[in-house]
Amino acid sequence: MRNHSPSGVEWGYSGSGPSQPALAVLLAVTDRETGERCYQEFKCDVIARISDAEWSLPLRDVRSWLQRAAAAEAAH
Numbered sequence: 001m002r003n004h005s006p007s008g009v010e011w012g013y014s015g016s017g018p019s020q021p022a023l024a025v026l027l028a029v030t031d032r033e034t035g036e037r038c039y040q041e042f043k044c045d046v047i048a049r050i051s052d053a054e055w056s057l058p059l060r061d062v063r064s065w066l067q068r069a070a071a072a073e074a075a076h
Contacts, residue, residue, distance in 0.1 A: 011055070014048040022047045029062050038069055 009024075010017025022043035026035035046057070046065060 011047050011050040014044050018043050018047040025057065025062060026066075029059065030066060034066070038066070041069065 007017065009021050011021060012018070019039065023035060023039040025047075026039050026042055030038075042065060046061075
């Protein structure tokens with residue numbers, strides 16, 4: 001696994017800190033190839049948009065995002 005942020009996990013913007021939770025979330029729910037291929041887009045679409053200091057991300061939301069990403073990838 002990559003270490004994007006030596007200062008720790010972050011969210012709410014599209015930088016290196018939010019890359020870490022994006023990658024971790026996708027690796028927890030999908031295979032390594034998919035996680036590594038999609039985490040930057042997931043970061044921009046999901047993690048960077050979180051504005052609350054405390055948050056949760058339901059598994060169903062992650063799976064829905066993965067389905068939409070797969071459909072978009074298939075369309076191209």
